[in-house]
Amino acid sequence: MKISQMFFKTYKEIPVDAEIKSHQLLLRAGYIKKQASGIYIFLPLGKRVLNKLTNIIREEMDNAGANEVLMSNLLPIEVYEGRIERFGSDMFKLQDRTGKNFCLGPTHEEAFTAVVKDVVTSYKQLPVILYQIQTKFRDEVRPRFGLMRGKEFLMKDAYSFDVDSVGLDKSYNIMLNAYRKIFDRLGFDYVVVDADSGAIGGSGSQEFMVKSDIGEDEIVVCQKCGYAANKEKAESKNFILNKNEKYENKQKVHTPNIKTIEQLVANLNKNESDFLKAVVYSYDLGIAVALVPGDREVEETKLVHALNNTIKLEKATFEEIESVGSVAGFVGAFDLKNCIVVADNSVQNMQNFVIGANESDYHYIGTNLCDLKIDKYADIKTVKKGDICNTCNSKLDVIRGIEVGHVFKLQDSYTKLFNCKYLDENGNSIIMQAGSYGIGVTRTLSALIEQNSTNKGIILPEIVAPYKYYIIIANNKDEEQKNLANTIYDGLQSNHEEVLLDDRYESIGVKLNDGELIGIPYLIVVGRHAKEGKVELITRKTGAKKLVDLKSLGLVQG
Secondary structure (H helix, E strand, O other): OEHHHOOOOOOOOOOOOOOOHHHHHHHHOOOEEEEEOOEEEEOHHHHHHHHHHHHHHHHHHHHOOOEEOOOOOEEEHHHHHHHHHHHHHHOOEEEOOOOOEEEEOOOOHHHHHHHHHHHOOEHHHOOEEEEEEEEEEOOOOOOEOHHHEOOEEEEEEEEEEEOOHHHHHHHHHHHHHHHHHHHHHOOOOEEEEEOOOHHHOOOOEEEEEEEOOOOOEEEEEOOOOOOEEEOOOOOOOOOOOOOOOOOOOOEEEEOOOOOOHHHHHHHHOOOHHHEEEEEEEEEOOEEEEEEEEOOOOEOHHHHHHHOOOOOOEEEOOHHHHHHOOOOOOOOOOOOOOOOEEEEEHHHHHOOOEEEEOOOOOEEEEEEOHHHOOOOEEEOOEOOOOOOEOOOOOOEOEEEEEEEEEEEEEEEOOOOOOOOOEEEOOOOOEEEOEEEEEEEEHHHHHHHHHHHOEOOOOEEOOOOOOOOOEEEEEOOOOOHHHHHHHHHHHHHHHHOOOOEEEEOOOOOHHHHHHHHHHEEOOEEEEEOOOHHHOEEEEEEOOOOOEEEEEOOOOOOOOO
């Protein structure tokens, strides 16, 4: 392709609303163009890369024995009846001209299950794995980071259906290995982590996290034994906190105008771990009070599970806190009414701690568990860097990551809902066991650029780069340079190489800047050495430059 034939424009300035490197470079390199908040057009360079990404995914899905289909994006809303509340306002809802309710598909577990129910009747037809590469829609409250979190995004979603849990485990591992092959081929530095299943449901799930400082997720990892988990799921050993030989008696102390742990630490001359923090929430069945050591935060996803997978969970209002007999900023887990108190497991090891007195400007010191009323213990705290690994007793680290893939063991959470059954060899009707496997294709492109770029531009791996070679004519008025550039261009094309020729009447500086910006692995600069039949070859990944001739480019026989 010659640039003079291409729909192409690059930009020097960083767009004001582009916060992260990948978003900035995708816009500046002319890969994408913003249509509206969270919605983007893919321009020719971006579409070429997107095609290569989907081809890699498709190859590995096909190699794993999966069958490709294409579902509708416009679906009757009753398909999602079981979890409309969980999607809430994230789901795009609309009506047709007859008043029938529809939605734009946010994910397709239900739709695939319904199809399999209609087609598969016998154990002889199982197992089966179906997949699609399809646009999804979610009405994000705050679309951000370009392709990382949008209202419209491209996703590969696959679904397995098996006769039993043993078969599900096998299909799950097949998909797990296929995902490893995909992300290995893309050259990612990534980690596979245990994760929460969220609105998808089911039992076990794992995420493929690309390591990145701008990642929205925190990952807890053990560098020694390889344990890795999303912070929403991560566990660590419980410390023995405030272990003293003698139990104290609780005493009320005046703490005027002090509501935060930081202020209390300074005022009472204690450590954060000497405090018992109480956080009040409103949930499906009323009010919940969560207790964690003062140096910890409540991990709300864990709390959701401790509250029997409540759909609603939000911080309580001042009025709601007062309704249980307390005051915001001074909540204590005693003498409360009409609420459930859930304490983190580590609280059982605490002794002689400080807690709110349920009265403005007062706390209790020297408090112990016998002074409290706790309804339930569960793992609800966040894990911190330096915590001890449950598996090998080493210190845990916390890093950031971008989620690019997620696999779930759904079990019968959807097949039971849809009465998706098969007949076994004895004629018994059995509910199928299912799995769900997703890759965010467009966010994978962003993650690639986060890990493969400099301030000058994108440096994509050859396997997904829009072109392999970028030929620059230093001086378009020089016939020798033009002739040699066209000879190289024709020769590389004859060798079935992907090559882009910059034949614009622009300065060498403009062309070099664009060449470095748009993510092509090799730049061929045809300049003053053209009369000798030589060109400068620049390898973007390393920055190495060397003079080469046609023989070195594989265009003449040696």
